[in-house]
Amino acid sequence: MRRILSVALVLTFIAKVNISAMSMHSDTARHFRYPDRIRYDGSCMTIDGKDVFIYSAAFHYFRCPQELWRDRFRKIKQAGFNTVETYIPWNWHERNMPYNINDTSKFDFRELKAWLKMAQEEFGLYTIVRPGPFLCAEWSGGGYPRWLSLKGPGKGDFWLRSADPVHIEWSLHWWKAVSKVVAAEQVTRKKKGQKGVILFQLENEYDAHDTPNKELFLKALYRSAKSNGIDVPLFTCLTGECRASKDPELSQVFDCDNYYVDLTEAPSCARRMVNLRKAQPNAPGMVTELQGGWFSLVTGRLSEENYSDARHLKAISLMSLLGGATGINYYMFYGGTHFAGWGARGMTTSYDYNAAIRENGAVGAKYAVAKEIGDFLRVYGGQLARAAGGPCELQSSGKLFGGVRVAPDGTRFVFLHNTDQEHAVKEKVTLVPGKIDKPSVPMYNINQHGERVLIHDINTGASGSLAMPAFTIEADLPALGAGILVIPPGASPEKGQWWPKAAVPVERPALAIQPIRIAVAKRIEDPVARAVWKPLPAAASLPALGISDFRYSLYRAAFQLNAAEVSKEKYLLFNMFTRDIVSVTVNGVPAKRLFPDKADAQSWPTRDADKRIGSNEFDNRFEVAGLLKTGTNEIVVAYENLGHAHGYVPMEEPAGIRAGGLSVTDTLLSHPLRWEYAADVAGVTQNYCQPGFEPSGWEKVALDTTGEIPRKGNRMQPKGGQTGLFTWYRVEFYLPDISPRIWVPWMARINASGNGYMWLNGHNIGRHWETGPQREFYLPECWLNTGKQKKNVLVFGLRQTVSGAQLHAVEIRPCLEDAAFKQ
Structure with missing residues (x-):
């Protein structure tokens, strides 16, 4: 007969662990201003006197139209989350x-306030905020305003994030401004409950980030938060200066x-969580970013190709719980879209992230897994919050990894994961809680560039072991499967139940809606003479001119040039504030770029493109021999702001042209020119991108209606030639009437050359990068007009690259595989 761990033995063990942790770290006791409202200890968060397992979903309000927030919140709530998290x-x-x-x-916090209010009051969710000032987040500047670069030393040193x-x-x-906004929304300022x-x-x-005196900066932020009313707990992520600080x-x-x-490396989540809790025995174990997928880069792969599937999400979640996590936040749970170019330099418009809630709001297998775990935590989260234990030795075939956690009432939570990605496991396995698991293979993390990085902190010791006898259970797990056997207090393993329980599949309507192939577009060259022109001050960047987007x-x-100068000047050179791209016409004729293979983001992103450009370097160089003439000449430049890097x-750099002029050689200016600038291309100021604009005089062009449009891929754009600077296209379409009970998301599949922006009924839906891999673009339903009598207008504003700006084909497609019945 198997021996069963007694409740008394479990309680004695947990008490000894807690007393030991308190005595070891009494010199750094945590202080809470309102401990009756919110506090934490070495186990978990306690809110309004109740231990709470923090089950959180990352959802960034700035990557989703406000009209769709309610839909995303509803899906998060229905998946069982009690918390939602955002960067600011x-x-x-x-x-x-x-x-x-x-x-x-200049501050405008209306969106943040509205998002917090909706999350907290309408959906009953706790909120976690992460205001930086540095975010990373694949967001422009990592959250730093581009105008801030003008305040730095400008000497090539990395200034941001420094002391x-x-x-x-x-x-x-x-910090002062954002803290005051957040302070008013803290749980400590709300009524109990x-x-x-x-x-x-x-x-x-x-x-x-490697910079000296990090503590100085962190302490300045700490003091500012406190002095501006922040009295909920403060935290960091992957910041050693705050991990068990004295x-x-x-x-x-x-x-x-x-x-x-x-x-295949989900076990590292359990081991790292054990190490985190060892390093911080007086704080809960929390995962700020539990992988929900990955972002996509221009010339890279789309998020849908990331390996993180439903099995992976389940395994890393359960293994984090095994290690002792009492708070997890899925990054991303809903990714969204980089509207109007707000994604960091080199990011695609889509920030789908292969998340549980996809860019268009659809849900699938990963969402079902998250809901299953949410159901488990709704039942057992309170008990698990103060459970003890962790990974332990398993006597099995060697394919299984796992361990046991024991709640104060004696409930045993047995976590198992099949590490074999091809074969199921069905066998008896004996757990030895008194022997801690020892890793036998190296473990890796993934850095922000998608590269594998060896983890050096896997040094799990014996502190997670339980003083309880071994016991045997029956394991039946699919390839890469994971599960939790919940054994009631005093019961044998045979009386246990396996969790999480399978979620009810989403019912989808049967629809027969056909894609809409666009046959005709209207086209016009940007009338640059009608732009709003102003004199350019010497060496003025775009942020200095008030342009930080x-x-x-x-x-x-x-x-003016004389005949001798015309014969002598052969090149046009530009010194840039950062490595952005320009297209040029000289007397109305496109200039040929030197080194065209390095231009137009055809190899973006590259290490060379990330290097700072010096004040004497010329990054954009053109041949002008044969284009100049005696007398008056005019050069016009279309400037492509590639965006602001995020880390x-x-x-560090502003944007814009620092200097430009003619040259005898391709290395040194011999004839600097005086410039004017227009903040926007003329079509923007002429309202071309607005649906009410009447495109009289625009040329009608036929689009391809028979060839297949690639749905993704790199360097698949039409191969034309540059004929001008910036070209506008306008297409119109009508959507069919659909039952009000049915939700169908839509996308535009596009085959075009040229880089620029797209506007749907006047809303900027993001960048078109000709090089790819993105060929499909989300059309938010809140910005669409549905019904045969309601016109939709899609406008393209495209800078001509070496491939020109040719709109070859457009198709408006319903995402029928994602359709669902409205709730």
């Missing part, structure tokens, strides 16, 4: 440079882990 981007809320550091007139006094001063300018903000993050993944201030900040692991701008120069050197 500084550059989103202070888009224009303030007059001085005390000027707060430089000016950087700290401007960071506190942001009401939802609010429960956690507030300082910085983000600071371990990834500093009087930083000891009040607990650190979390982020887990991005390969398909990612629009397409124009430059032009008019100048490396170009993050």
Whole structure:
């Protein structure tokens, strides 16, 4: 007869662990301003006197139209989440440079306030906020405003994220403003039982950045948060300076882990969580970013090709729980879209992330897994929050990894994972809780570039072992499967039940809606002469001119040449503030670029493109011999703002043309030119992208209606030639009437050359990168007009590349595989 672990023995063990942790770290005891409302200890968060397992979904309000927030929140709530998390981007809320550091007139927090209110009051979700100032997040500038680059030393040193006094001063300018907004939404400011903000993050993944005196910067943020009303717990992620710190201030900040692991490396989540809890025995084990998929890069792969599937999501979730996590946040649970070019340099418009809720709002197998885990935590989360144990030795075939956690009432939670990605496992396995698991293979994480990085902190010791006898269970798991056997107090394993329970499949309607192939477009060249032109001050960047977003701008120069100069000047050179791209016409004729193979993002992103450009370098160079003439000449430039990087050197740089002119050689200016600039291409100021604009005089062009349009892929655009600078296309379409009980998302599948933006009924839906891999673009239903009498207008504004700007084919497609009945 198997011996069963007694409740008394479990309680004695847990008490000894807690007393030991308290005695070891009494010198860094945590202090809570309102401990009756919110506090934490070495086990979990306690909110309004109740232990809470934090089950959180990452959902960024700035990547989703506000009209669709309610749908995303509803799906998150229905999946069993009690918390939702978001970054708060500084550059989103202070888009224009303030007059001085005390000027707060440029802040606009209306969206943040509305998102918090909806999450907390309408859907009853706790909220976690992460205001940076650095986010990463594959977001422009990592959240830093581009105008902030003008405040730095500009000497090539990496200034952002540093302890430089000016950087700290401007960071506190942001911190003061955002803290006051968040403070009003804290759970401590709400009535007991009401939802609010429960956690507030300082910085983000600071371990990834090598700069001296990090503690100085972190402490400045800490003090600012406290002085501006933040009284909920503060945390960091992957920031060693706060992990078990002895500093009087930083000891009040607990650190979390982020887990991005390969398909077969879910066990590392359990081992790393054990290590985190060993390092911070007086703080809960939390995963700020539990992998929900991956982002996609221009010239890379789409998120849908990421290996993270439903099996992977389930395995890393359960293995994190096995290691002792009492808080997990899926990054991303809903990814969304980079509208209007707000994605970081080199990002696609889609931020689908292969997340459980897809870019268009659809749900599938990963969502079902998250819901299954949510159901489990709804029943057992409170018990698991104070359970003890972890990975342990298994006597089995060697394919299984697992362990046991025991709740204070004696409930045993047996976690098992089949690490074989091809074969199921059905066998008896004996767990030896008194012997801690020892890793026998190296473990890896995935960095922000998608590269495997060896993990060096897998040093699990014996502290997670339980003083209980071995026991045997029956395991039956599919390839890469994972499960939890819940054994009631005092019961034998045969009385246990396997969790999570399978979710009810989504019922989908049977529909026969055909794609809409566009036959005709209207086309016009940008009338650059009608742009709003202003003199360009010497060496003025675009942020210095009040342009800190990612629009397409124009430059032009008019100048006189004599016959000798015409024969001598052979090149046109541009010195840029950062490595952006321009197209050029000289006297109305496109200029041929030197080194065209390196232009137009055809090899984007590259390491060369990430390097800082010096004040004497010429990054965009053109041949002009034969294009110049005696007398008056005009050069017009279309400037493509490739975007703001999110964690490396170009993050330091403003945008724009620093200087440009003619040259005898391709290395040194001999004839600097005086320039004018237009903040926007003429078509924007002429309202071409608005649905009410009447395109009289535009040329009608026939589009291909028979050839297949690739749904994804790199370098598959039409191969034409440059005929001008910036070209506009306009297409119109009507959607069929669909039952109000049925939801169908739509996308546009596009085959075109040229880089630029797209507008759906006046809304900027993001960048078109000709090089790919993205060929399908989400059309948010809140911006679509449905019904045969309601016209939709899709407008393209495209800078001509070496392949020109040719709209070859467009198809408006219903995503029938994602259709669902409305709730």
